[in-house]
Amino acid sequence: MRLTPRQIEPAIKNFLAEDIGRGDLSTLTLPNRRVTGDIVARQAGVIAGQVIPSVVLQALSEDSQYEQLVADGSQVEAGTIIGRITAPIAELLAGERVLLNLMQRMGGIATTTHAAIETLNDASIAVLDTRKTLPGLRQFDKAAVVIGGGQNHRFGLDDAVMIKDNHWALIDDLSATVQQLRNLIGPTKIIEVEAETEEQLEAAVASHVEMIMIDNQTPATVKAWRQLIPAPIKVEVSGGITPATLAQYAHTGVDYISLGYLTHSVTALDLAIEIEAE
Numbered sequence: 001m002r003l004t005p006r007q008i009e010p011a012i013k014n015f016l017a018e019d020i021g022r023g024d025l026s027t028l029t030l031p032n033r034r035v036t037g038d039i040v041a042r043q044a045g046v047i048a049g050q051v052i053p054s055v056v057l058q059a060l061s062e063d064s065q066y067e068q069l070v071a072d073g074s075q076v077e078a079g080t081i082i083g084r085i086t087a088p089i090a091e092l093l094a095g096e097r098v099l100l101n102l103m104q105r106m107g108g109i110a111t112t113t114h115a116a117i118e119t120l121n122d123a124s125i126a127v128l129d130t131r132k133t134l135p136g137l138r139q140f141d142k143a144a145v146v147i148g149g150g151q152n153h154r155f156g157l158d159d160a161v162m163i164k165d166n167h168w169a170l171i172d173d174l175s176a177t178v179q180q181l182r183n184l185i186g187p188t189k190i191i192e193v194e195a196e197t198e199e200q201l202e203a204a205v206a207s208h209v210e211m212i213m214i215d216n217q218t219p220a221t222v223k224a225w226r227q228l229i230p231a232p233i234k235v236e237v238s239g240g241i242t243p244a245t246l247a248q249y250a251h252t253g254v255d256y257i258s259l260g261y262l263t264h265s266v267t268a269l270d271l272a273i274e275i276e277a278e
Helices: 005-020 052-060 089-120 138-147 174-185 198-206 219-226
Strands: 034-041 065-068 081-088 126-128 161-163 191-195 211-215 234-238 256-258 271-277
Touching: 005 052, 005 089, 005 138, 034 089, 052 065, 052 081, 052 089, 081 089, 089 126, 089 138, 089 271, 161 174, 174 191, 174 198, 191 198, 198 211, 211 219
Parallel strands: 126 256, 161 191, 191 211, 211 234, 234 256
Antiparallel strands: 034 081, 034 271, 065 081
């Protein structure tokens, strides 16, 4: 997905309200003047979230501008100035933390996603995210994955059907369940089934679902099971894959690898705003 100013404005206003409260007490005695502030990358990484500064600043003052100096998806070295802010000092300082928090998180996700793709080193397999995101931040997290070169799995439960382990425990006949679901959801949504055993895999294939997730299996098992799945069915692998084991899943023949750690274990990209008075 791609973020737009209109799309993120409601969330930004809520984040600012949470942080500022009834007013920024620390700026009460500062002079009412415009300043210039550079957003600087303090470490190497992938930049993401360049739509955010303008939305934050405009929510606080119309008398502000943001000049983007580096595009989303760019890999930068430490010390790179990625953007320049011109705004009244009180408004810049009031929005600084929200702006940086979001861009740092998005940069961390984009950097991690890029690193995962480089580690996997198999262009035939797409790297996907999951729904393991913090409430309220999903649109930012998933946009960052795309900026880093990955793809989005379901945005929410209404995007597609996924029958997982807890669903299996309640299903007597998978084929009948799949048919009932097709009648309910219509032709535009896919049905994916998670398989943790070969028996489940065979049932999913017999049900003619669009996608099968092979979960919590070794690379050797994934490669063997892939041979049992007809070509029209897309295959995803997931479960317990880490940066240390990811490369082992290259060339297993699957279409997708989904990685929860892209978003649930974020290490923020270190960014800062350095201010000069005009």
